[in-house]
Amino acid sequence: MFDIGFSELLLIAVVALVVIGPERLPKVARTAGHLFGRFQRYVSSVKSDISREMELDELRKAGQSFKESVESAARGVERQAGEAEYSIKDEVNKDKVEEALGLKNEHATSGRDGESAQAKELVREPPLALDWGQTSDAARSETKSPTSSENQEKA
Numbered sequence: 189m190f191d192i193g194f195s196e197l198l199l200i201a202v203v204a205l206v207v208i209g210p211e212r213l214p215k216v217a218r219t220a221g222h223l224f225g226r227f228q229r230y231v232s233s234v235k236s237d238i239s240r241e242m243e244l245d246e247l248r249k250a251g252q253s254f255k256e257s258v259e260s261a262a263r264g265v266e267r268q269a270g271e272a273e274y275s276i277k278d279e280v281n282k283d284k285v286e287e288a289l290g291l292k293n294e295h296a297t298s299g300r301d302g303e304s305a306q307a308k309e310l311v312r313e314p315p316l317a318l319d320w321g322q323t324s325d326a327a328r329s330e331t332k333s334p335t336s337s338e339n340q341e342k343a
Contacts (some may be wrong), residue, residue: 208216 204216205213
């Protein structure tokens with residue numbers, strides 16, 4: 189802290205001995221030591237306070253940057269969710285339009301045949317199985333029950 193050598197300390201001690209006197213010198217030296225210790229503790233506490241404030245400032249900056257990155261990521265997710273919602277709504281609307289057009293076409297063809305194309309497809313396709321390897325009750329009854337032509341052949 190101070191650039192004082194041994195010879196300079198010796199000179200200060202001799203001057204203090206002459207000025208203060210040999211009776212009061214130990215008491216003054218003790219008081220000076222206490223004051224110097226207090227000064228050192230004060231300086232170290234100020235340094236630690238400053239370093240804590242600097243660390244807190246760095247943490248605040250890191251927290252702020254983290255908050256900004258989370259907010260930007262949330263905005264990105266919201267944007268993607270909005271785009272997905274828009275595309276889903278668009279697909280649903282397209283399906284509704286196609287269904288409406290398909291129903292019009294079915295009504296036009298069902299007038300000739302007497303039944304709709306959708307009903308024909310339901311008859312052709314077997315019902316879906318509910319579990320792996322299992323068939324539905326309707327599918328089992330269709331496969332197990334003989335048709336009317338088979339009944340006539342057996343009789």
